[in-house]
Amino acid sequence: MRLTRRDRLFLFAPLAVLLTGWLGLPALLGLFATFSTYSPFATSIHFAGLSNYLSVIEDRQFGAAVRNITIFTVVAVPLELAIGFGVAYLLRRPIRGRGLLRLLLLLPWLVSPIANGVMWHFLLVGAHSILDFAGGWLAQSSIVSPIGDARLALPTIIAVEIWREAPFVAFLLLPGLLAVPAELWEHATLDGASWIEQVFTVALPSLRPLLLAITMLLVGLSLGTFDSVLILTGGGPGSASVTPALYSYNQAFVINNWPAGAASAWLIALAVLGVGLFYINLAKRSVTR
Amino acid sequence: MSSRRALRRRDAVVRILLLFGALVGFLLPLLWTALASFGLLPDNAARPPSLKGPITLDHFLEIGVAEPTFWQELITSTGAAACATVVAIVCSFLAAFGLARSRFAGKPLLTEGFLVLASLPAMAYVIPLSDLMRRAHLADTFIGVVLTEAAVMAPLAVYVLHGALRQLSAEWEEAAVLDGAGLFRVLSEVVLPLSAPSVAATAIVLFVLAWNLLLVPLVLTSGEIKTVPVAMMDFFTFERELDWPTAAAALVVSLVPVAILGGIFHRVLERFTLDVGHTA
Numbered sequence: 129m130r131l132t133r134r135d136r137l138f139l140f141a142p143l144a145v146l147l148t149g150w151l152g153l154p155a156l157l158g159l160f161a162t163f164s165t166y167s168p169f170a171t172s173i174h175f176a177g178l179s180n181y182l183s184v185i186e187d188r189q190f191g192a193a194v195r196n197i198t199i200f201t202v203v204a205v206p207l208e209l210a211i212g213f214g215v216a217y218l219l220r221r222p223i224r225g226r227g228l229l230r231l232l233l234l235l236p237w238l239v240s241p242i243a244n245g246v247m248w249h250f251l252l253v254g255a256h257s258i259l260d261f262a263g264g265w266l267a268q269s270s271i272v273s274p275i276g277d278a279r280l281a282l283p284t285i286i287a288v289e290i291w292r293e294a295p296f297v298a299f300l301l302l303p304g305l306l307a308v309p310a311e312l313w314e315h316a317t318l319d320g321a322s323w324i325e326q327v328f329t330v331a332l333p334s335l336r337p338l339l340l341a342i343t344m345l346l347v348g349l350s351l352g353t354f355d356s357v358l359i360l361t362g363g364g365p366g367s368a369s370v371t372p373a374l375y376s377y378n379q380a381f382v383i384n385n386w387p388a389g390a391a392s393a394w395l396i397a398l399a400v401l402g403v404g405l406f407y408i409n410l411a412k413r414s415v416t417r
Numbered sequence: 418m419s420s421r422r423a424l425r426r427r428d429a430v431v432r433i434l435l436l437f438g439a440l441v442g443f444l445l446p447l448l449w450t451a452l453a454s455f456g457l458l459p460d461n462a463a464r465p466p467s468l469k470g471p472i473t474l475d476h477f478l479e480i481g482v483a484e485p486t487f488w489q490e491l492i493t494s495t496g497a498a499a500c501a502t503v504v505a506i507v508c509s510f511l512a513a514f515g516l517a518r519s520r521f522a523g524k525p526l527l528t529e530g531f532l533v534l535a536s537l538p539a540m541a542y543v544i545p546l547s548d549l550m551r552r553a554h555l556a557d558t559f560i561g562v563v564l565t566e567a568a569v570m571a572p573l574a575v576y577v578l579h580g581a582l583r584q585l586s587a588e589w590e591e592a593a594v595l596d597g598a599g600l601f602r603v604l605s606e607v608v609l610p611l612s613a614p615s616v617a618a619t620a621i622v623l624f625v626l627a628w629n630l631l632l633v634p635l636v637l638t639s640g641e642i643k644t645v646p647v648a649m650m651d652f653f654t655f656e657r658e659l660d661w662p663t664a665a666a667a668l669v670v671s672l673v674p675v676a677i678l679g680g681i682f683h684r685v686l687e688r689f690t691l692d693v694g695h696t697a
Contacts, residue, residue, distance in 0.1 A: 139515030158545030352538020404533030
């Protein structure tokens with residue numbers, strides 16, 4: 129239907145108010161504040177130029193956070209995509225109880241990140257850990273918890289994150305896989321294509337736009353990793369598993385260094401928006417094709 | 418021909434084995450937690466280790482002892498997530514329809530922009546937001562939490578609902594307009610009924626997202642309004658070191674509402690698609 133100006137106002141105003149008031153305005157005011165000495169507790173405010181950003185970038189803790197989150201994203205996102213795709217592919221053809229299977233395989237994603245952290249803490253540490261249980265069967269005396277080890281803390285966090293997100297990827301990919309026209313699969317089968325060839329010639333090309341969108345969501349999600357780290361390791365040992373979001377949170381709300389918290393949070397936003405521009409560019413290219 | 422059949426049978430067996438493996442991998446940690454909440458704990462000192470313990474519901478009662486306000490928090494969480502979902506869905510549904518029925522130059526850019534916005538971590542803007550909300554006297558209020566959670570989720574909802582509404586044929590709407598229906602009637606009597614499954618599926622996903630949010634309620638409140646994730650973090654980071662069975666019981670309780678929702682509506686949930694705009 130043709131929309132009049134009044135119609136448009138009615139349709140767009142609620143969202144505009146919500147997003148401006150609770151997202152756009154705070155984000156922009158926050159951006160301005162990072163160029164000053166502003167903090168809610170400050171008595172006087174003056175212009176600070178880039179000094180907040182410089183002090184964050186020079187902070188070793190933040191350097192460690194950037195390093196960790198880079199490794200985290202580069203490892204977690206492809207594995208989440210691969211495992212999620214694998215599960216969706218297994219569920220592609222009808223099987224008895226597929227509806228129930230789909231639901232059961234979505235359960236890890238229903239656990240909140242914070243509950244996930246609490247759960248894995250107890251699974252990995254302490255007298256009742258699943259690690260010691262398994263170790264006992266293999267006749268190992270006692271297994272040192274990986275989250276107290278500087279080299280294993282980050283891999284553990286990554287593994288726990290993959291465990292929670294891969295099911296969500298499968299949930300998002302399955303409808304896409306089911307929407308692939310049946311002829312495409314039939315042609316491939318008649319041509320004698322192996323399942324690997326079918327994945328690369330039929331499934332992945334059809335899913336390309338969807339995979340791009342999911343990748344965007346996953347990258348944003350992993351760049352903002354906060355909850356599970358907070359509980360599992362608190363960023364430790366030392367700064368072995370600290371993330372930029374945890375760093376911002378600690379600066380702003382724990383040690384009350386508001387300017388550093390706000391500035392580092394904007395650096396996260398900048399990274400996500402950068403990836404976003406890249407994504408929009410790729411998405412646009414698949415239109416023109 | 419028979420070799421092909423054998424091959425196919427082998428494929429089916431491999432598929433079932435892999436599915437079983439995935440099921441074990443994804444559900445074992447949850448099963449372990451569920452068993453602990455009923456008092457079945459591993460005895461790791463025994464050789465070989467075994468699970469033992471009297472099966473009991475006591476640990477569920479202990480939640481209320483460890484965190485006296487837990488049940489209150491469960492209600493707050495449910496209420497906040499439900500209200501935030503409704504607000505986000507209403508705003509997003511209207512805007513997504515407007516977007517689907519408008520044509521302008523930057524539209525693909527704007528649509529994809531909503532996905533980028535949906536990917537933006539809340540951490541990126543929550544620090545100034547907490548300050549702003551305090552100044553607006555919305556900190557530590559139910560409505561403050563609800564509106565913020567709605568704003569966090571709205572971009573994803575717009576993106577998903579736009580994908581769904583874009584596919585609706587405009588014919589029905591045109592017919593209704595010829596009958597003299599205004600925008601409101603077109604929306605409520607034509608568009609909403611036709612898109613109800615997608616809207617419901619989106620609402621369920623948003624509810625799960627809202628239910629699980631930690632950062633937003635954490636920084637917008639200081640104890641007056643407490644959601645389950647915030648309570649769980651408090652339990653854990655402050656002096657009160659929890660017993661595993663009690664923590665496990667709390668975890669199970671916090672998973673139950675969303676699991677039930679998923680269970681009841683799993684047919685609807687299957688309609689949730691990130692229908693990606695740039696395929697068309």
